[in-house]
Amino acid sequence: MNEEEFVRDLISITGGQTSLIGDDCALLENFSPPLLVTTDQIVKNIHYSDHYSPEELVDKLIGINFSDVAAMGGKPTAALFYLASERTPEEINRLNKKLAEKLQNLQVQLAGGDLSASSKNQETMGLVLLGEKHPEGILKRSCGKKDDLVAVSGPLGAAAGIIENDLTGEDYLREELCRIPNRLELGNKLVEAEISCAIDISDGLLKDLRRLLVSSGCGAVLEYEKIPISPTAEKLADNYSQALQWALTGGEDYELLFTFPEDKKNKLNGYNFRVLGRLTDQKSQVKFEPELPDSIATARTGYDHLEQNTRPSQE
Numbered sequence: 001m002n003e004e005e006f007v008r009d010l011i012s013i014t015g016g017q018t019s020l021i022g023d024d025c026a027l028l029e030n031f032s033p034p035l036l037v038t039t040d041q042i043v044k045n046i047h048y049s050d051h052y053s054p055e056e057l058v059d060k061l062i063g064i065n066f067s068d069v070a071a072m073g074g075k076p077t078a079a080l081f082y083l084a085s086e087r088t089p090e091e092i093n094r095l096n097k098k099l100a101e102k103l104q105n106l107q108v109q110l111a112g113g114d115l116s117a118s119s120k121n122q123e124t125m126g127l128v129l130l131g132e133k134h135p136e137g138i139l140k141r142s143c144g145k146k147d148d149l150v151a152v153s154g155p156l157g158a159a160a161g162i163i164e165n166d167l168t169g170e171d172y173l174r175e176e177l178c179r180i181p182n183r184l185e186l187g188n189k190l191v192e193a194e195i196s197c198a199i200d201i202s203d204g205l206l207k208d209l210r211r212l213l214v215s216s217g218c219g220a221v222l223e224y225e226k227i228p229i230s231p232t233a234e235k236l237a238d239n240y241s242q243a244l245q246w247a248l249t250g251g252e253d254y255e256l257l258f259t260f261p262e263d264k265k266n267k268l269n270g271y272n273f274r275v276l277g278r279l280t281d282q283k284s285q286v287k288f289e290p291e292l293p294d295s296i297a298t299a300r301t302g303y304d305h306l307e308q309n310t311r312p313s314q315e
Contacts (some may be wrong), residue, residue, distance in 0.1 A: 003147065003160060007018050008258055009283065011254065013302060015031070015133070016093045016155075019160045021141075021274070022141070022142075022215065023071075023072060023141055023142075023199075024038060024068040024069075024072055024141075024199060024200055025038040025069060025071075025072045025074065025131070026038070027072070027133065027138065033102060033132045034132075034133040034173075035130060035131070035132065036069055036074045036131035036132065037128065037129070037130055037131075037134055037161045038065060038068040038069060038128075038130045038131075038180055039126055039129065040061070040064045040068065040126060040127065040129075041082075041124055041125065041126030041127075041129060042057065042060060042061055042064075042124070042141075043123070043124050044121060044122065044123040044124070045121060047060075048060070051168050051174055052110020052168070052174065052178070054094040054095045054098060054184070055094065055097070055098045056174065056175065056178040057100065057101050057125065057178070058095060058098040058102060059098075059102070059178040059179065060177070060178040061099075061125060061127055062079075062103065062106070062254075063127065063178070063179070063180020063181075063182070063254065064100055064150075064180055064202065064254060065079070065127045065129040065267075066182060066184060067180060067181075067183065067202065067221070067254040068129070068200060069129060069131040069184065069187070070182070070183040070184045070186065070187035070200065070256060071139060071183075071187060071189055071198050071199055071200040071256055072131075072133070072138055072140070072187065073133075073137065073139040073187040073188055073191035073195065073198070074131040074132055074133055074134055074138070074187070074188075075131055075132045075134070075184070075188070076106070076108045076129055076130070076131040076184070077108060077109065077130055077131055077132055078108060078109045078110075078111045078125050078129075078130040079103055079108055079109070079110055079111065079128065079129050079130065079168070080110075080111055080112050080113045080114075080127065080128040080130075081110065081112075081113035081126075081127055081128050082113045082114040082115070082120070082124075082125065082127075082128070083095075083113070083114075083115050083116070083123075083124070083125045083303065084115075084116040084117070084118040084123065084124045084125075084195050085116075085117070085118050085123045085124075085125070086117065086118055086119070086120060086122075086123065086313040087123070088272040090158055092115075093103040094245075094301050095125070097197065099220065108129075109123070111130075111250070112271050113128075113147055113161060115249055119170070126280075128236075130177060130312055132161045132190055133189040134192075135288050136192055136194075137191045137194070137196060138191065138196070139187060139190055139195070139196060139197065139198035139258070139310065140196060140197065140198075140215070141198075141199050141212045141215035141216065141239075142197075142215040142216050143196040143197040143216065143220070143259075144197040144213070144215075144216030144218050145197075145216070145257040145259075145261070145279065145280050146218060146279055146280060146281045147244060147261070147262075148218075148224065148259035148260055148261055148262075148278065148279045149259060149260055149261075149262055149265065149275050149277075149278055150220055150257070150258075150259050150275065150276045150277045150278060150279060151158065151208070151257070151258055151260070151273045151274060151275045151276065152201070152205070152227070152228065152256070152257050152258075152273060152274055152276060153181070153183055153186055153247050153255045153256040153257075153258075153271075153272065153273050154181055154183075154228065154253075154257055154272065154273075155228040155229060155230035155231070155247075155253075155255075156201065156205055156211070156227065156228060156230060156233070156246070156247035156248075156250070156253045156255065157191075157227060157229050157230045157232075157233030157237075157243055157244075157247035157250055157253070158176060158230035158231075158232040158233050158246075158253070159176075159177055159247050159248035159250060159251065159252035159253060160172060160233070160246035160249070161230070161232060161235075161236035161237060161243070161250070162174075162176065162177055162232065162236065162248075162250065162251065163231040163250075164250075165236050165247070167236070173232070176232060177252070178255075180254045181198075181254055181255060183254075183255065183256045186256060186271055186273075186292055187256065188267065189271060190256075190260070190268075191260055192267075193264055193267035193268055194256060194264065194267075195264060195267075196238070196261040197212065197216065197258060197259045197260070198256050198257065198258035199211060199212045199256075199257050199258075200225055200254055200255070200256055200257070201251070201253045201255050201256070201304050202251060202253075202254060203251040204248065204249040204250055204251040205227070205247060205248050205249070205253070205257065206248050206249055206298060207249070207251070208257055209257060209286060210284060210286065211277075212257065213283070213284050213286070214284050215312065216279070218260075218264060218279040218280060218281065218282075218283065218284075219275055219279065219280040219283055219284060219285035219286065219287070220278065220279050220280060220283030220285075220287070220290055221277045221278055221286075221287045221288070221289055222277035222278055222286065222287070223246065223276060223277055223288070223289055223290075224248075224288050224290075224292055225290075226274060226276050227244065227247050227274075227276060228247075228277065228278070229243045229244065229246075229247045230247070233246050233247060233250075234280075238241045239243070241293050241295040241296060244292075244293075245295075245296055247299065248296065249298065258273075259279055274306075277289075
């Protein structure tokens with residue numbers, strides 16, 4: 001079973017079209033204001049290694065959870081922290097201190113959590129993040145329309161380049177992996193501009209785009225030359241094709257991928273983003289104009305959380 005099959009099974013079990021599963025956050029509308037809930041975890045030797053400091057892990061953990069709320073156009077308000085670890089009390093205290101300080105600076109309340117011992121090298125930590133829906137609307141994967149522009153909020157490919165080159169031991173590159181872009185302001189701006197379709201890029205541009213396309217019942221035509229490639233990816237790659245491959249399929253970018261009618265573009269003045277193409281009526285199909293170079297492989301579109309061999313583990 002892969003991740004897509006797992007999610008489809010959960011959706012069918014929990015209500016099909018009425019399921020709360022299928023976006024970056026669950027939307028609980030029986031609260032006032034409606035409540036957004038998400039959770040993300042990181043696992044040792046899959047998402048990180050002993051190279052990472054407790055402080056870097058907290059930065060990464062908060063960043064990836066905030067990215068989900070940004071992709072819904074919401075505002076984080078409270079968090080629960082869970083940890084299964086063999087760390088010393090001193091190291092756990094460093095994690096707790098950094099977590100509390102950073103959440104306080106972000107005006108998010110640390111409201112509790114759970115702690116457990118773990119067996120050797122099986123550490124897991126995660127957040128349950130609660131947020132408020134924007135009063136003017138919400139961003140969902142299912143709201144894309146034919147002829148919408150497809151845009152991305154920032155450069156892609158750095159994380160894949162760092163991980164595939166086994167460079168997480170380099171402090172300055174590992175720090176880049178843990179500095180997750182904060183797109184909360186942009187997510188809110190999209191809602192205020194009456195834009196309603198977005199997803200965050202956690203598992204690769206192509207994979208997350210296809211998730212959006214399936215939910216929206218659309219296809220897409222992209223100009224690959226417009227895809228913004230991270231300067232770090234360009235520096236680490238042997239050539240342009242390798243850097244483009246990382247940008248298309250690498251994942252861990254945590255930029256927003258969103259679609260919007262062309263007549264709303266002026267409402268986003270002052271925000272950095274790159275238009276990559278348009279949505280079409282060819283359901284779930286992604287085409288490139290011009291066609292991708294033969295050296296680019298898209299059969300495996302991105303990272304799958306249930307297939308560990310899809311990304312080198314960070315041991």
